[in-house]
Each structure stands twice: as C-alpha cells, then as structure tokens.
Amino acid sequence: MSTELNELFESNRRWAAEVEQREPGFFSRLLKQQTPQYLWIGCADSRVPANELVDLLPGDLFVHRNIANVVVPSDLNALSVIQYAVDALRVRHIIVVGHSNCGGVKAALNNLRVGLADNWLRHIQDVRNTHRAFLDHVPAERRVDALVELNVLEQARNVCRTTIVEDAWQRGQEVVIHGWVYGLHNGLLEDLRMTVAGIDDIEPAHARAVEAVQQRYLGDQASD
Numbered sequence: 001m002s003t004e005l006n007e008l009f010e011s012n013r014r015w016a017a018e019v020e021q022r023e024p025g026f027f028s029r030l031l032k033q034q035t036p037q038y039l040w041i042g043c044a045d046s047r048v049p050a051n052e053l054v055d056l057l058p059g060d061l062f063v064h065r066n067i068a069n070v071v072v073p074s075d076l077n078a079l080s081v082i083q084y085a086v087d088a089l090r091v092r093h094i095i096v097v098g099h100s101n102c103g104g105v106k107a108a109l110n111n112l113r114v115g116l117a118d119n120w121l122r123h124i125q126d127v128r129n130t131h132r133a134f135l136d137h138v139p140a141e142r143r144v145d146a147l148v149e150l151n152v153l154e155q156a157r158n159v160c161r162t163t164i165v166e167d168a169w170q171r172g173q174e175v176v177i178h179g180w181v182y183g184l185h186n187g188l189l190e191d192l193r194m195t196v197a198g199i200d201d202i203e204p205a206h207a208r209a210v211e212a213v214q215q216r217y218l219g220d221q222a223s224d
C-alpha cells in the first residue's frame with residue numbers, strides 16, 4: 001500500500017496535462033476568476049461526483065455535498081455556500097441532486113443506527129413521516145428510491161425558503177431552483193420537475209412534483 005498516495009498525484013499530473021493540452025491556457029484563465037452558472041447540492045456518496053456526471057470542467061460548477069443532500073436552515077455550512085453562490089457568484093441555477101439507493105436515505109427510512117449521522121438523518125425521517133401513508137403503499141424494494149425523490153423535493157423547497165434565495169428574488173435577481181435524481185444503475189440524471197423561479201412558485205411546484213412522484217410509484221404498482 002502506498003502511504004504517500006503517489007498514484008493520486010500521478011493521475012492528477014496526467015489529468016492537468018490532458019486538460020491543458022485540450023484547452024491551452026485553461027488554468028491560467030481560471031486563475032483570474034470563477035463564473036459558474038450552477039450550484040450543485042448533492043450527496044457525499046463517492047459514486048455521485050458532481051462535475052463528472054455533467055461533464056463540466058473546473059470553474060463551471062459550484063458544489064456543496066453532504067450525506068443525503070440535506071439543506072436545513074440551521075446549517076451554517078450549506079447556507080454559507082448558498083449565500084456565496086447567489087450573492088457573490090450570481091449563479092443562475094441551484095440544483096438539489098439526490099441519487100437512487102442512497103445509503104443515508106435508506107438508514108433514515110429503516111431506522112438503522114449508524115452513529116452521529118443518525119442526528120443528521122433525522123431531517124429525512126421528518127420527510128418520511130410526512131409521507132408515511134404513501135410510502136407504506138410503495139413496494140418495499142422501491143421505497144428507498146421513492147423517499148430519495150421526496151427528500152430532493154423537500155430539500156429543494158428548503159433552498160427556496162432560505163432568506164438568501166428569498167432576498168435574491170425580492171430584488172429581482174434571477175435564480176432558478178431544481179430537483180433532480182441520479183440513477184446509480186444507469187448513470188443518468190432525471191428532472192423531478194420542481195422548477196421554482198419565484199416565491200409564488202414554491203408551493204404549487206412542490207405539490208405538483210410530489211404528486212408526480214406518488215403517481216409514478218403507485219401507478220407502476222397498479223399496472224404490475
């Protein structure tokens with residue numbers, strides 16, 4: 001086993017050389033400024049690397065990741081990222097991205113004890129409890145993915161309700177909030193169609209998207 005992780009430095013040098021060869025001057029241009037259009041809020045899971053999934057180079061995506069892509073208004077870390085992205089970088093889109101078979105969501109769904117993270121996952125248990133009646137009707141093997149999607153919608157709504165996004169809308173700044181899921185099994189992103197561009201959109205967009213999730217999961221069950 002390499003204690004110095006030389007293999008990572010080697011791949012890094014290879015990667016930097018490839019990027020520079022493809023786009024000469026790439027790094028010196030980035031040095032001057034970053035102007036990303038997107039803020040990605042995703043899960044910390046190693047299988048869901050933000051830039052790679054959408055094939056974006058450094059400088060294009062501002063990223064915040066935590067276990068199970070949770071956004072709560074008491075989390076100074078997430079709020080600081082959102083504030084800097086909206087106020088300073090002026091990103092045009094904030095995308096909350098969940099992923100299928102998320103371990104954090106699975107633990108929350110099934111009350112699995114994993115340690116300190118249990119307290120973090122309480123936020124997802126709140127989502128589970130809100131949608132308990134629906135989830136009980138979803139076949140057990142699809143329940144995690146159903147809660148993954150509901151969690152994305154809830155966290156996207158939480159982003160909309162931050163004072164940062166509210167204030168941006170209030171002063172006429174354009175910023176659109178989205179909720180997506182990523183399929184670990186096929187590498188594809190899916191839009192859950194909760195697209196919010198202003199304060200009046202929040203509740204209707206959330207309600208429509210939740211209903212679409214319910215229909216998708218229960219509709220499939222009915223046709224089985």
Ligand SMILES: [Zn+2]
Pocket residue numbers: 043044045067068099101102103104105
């Ligand atoms: Zn996850």
